[in-house]
Amino acid sequence: GESVGLHLPTLSVQEGDNSIINCAYSNSASDYFIWYKQESGKGPQFIIDIRSNMDKRQGQRVTVLLNKTVKHLSLQIAATQPGDSAVYFCAEGIQGAQKLVFGQGTRLTINP
């Protein structure tokens, strides 16, 4: 498959700190990128998206940065809260979200 891993990268941060989750995408033709949050036993939840004609987009407590030169995407979460603990996936698509390819995911743990 395009994104298979036996060991999920993990990131632990203290509650209240900022966290940065990184993602390397594979297809230089991808023009749409999304970050999803997945809690245990649930489906992916949309967080924020960005199109390839932008390099930064901000939402509530979240910022996505896109570097097309190195095919890199990051998600910054400000002032992390316990509820932010989850697995975060980036996904890339061409011409919107009609066919998405998911990255391997990062498990974010917020320590009290």
Place this chain on the structure above:
Amino acid sequence: GAVVSQHPSWVICKSGTSVKIECRSLDFQATTMFWYRQFPKQSLMLMATSNEGSKATYEQGVEKDKFLINHASLTLSTLTVTSAHPEDSSFYICSASPIYEQYFGPGTRLTVT
């Protein structure tokens, strides 16, 4: 808005039997629905894409005769796992797309004993 449901949320079946999973878009019409499979600690892998009224398009390596997909209406798609085996145990997630976005369902946990 943009709610997608799946039924059942979990199912246990015996090896050799078939299981049907339903995916419904509750408040919008989905021209396209997608089925994903997710093994523990792994990412979502697209299995197939289905458009209402036409045959599903399967990703490479996914057996179309084993994973039967029906998209009979703009709000309902079904995935039938035929002759299930323990290696089919996984988390199956659907998504529905009205135009460009994908809205995900809550997933169905399948355990084959």
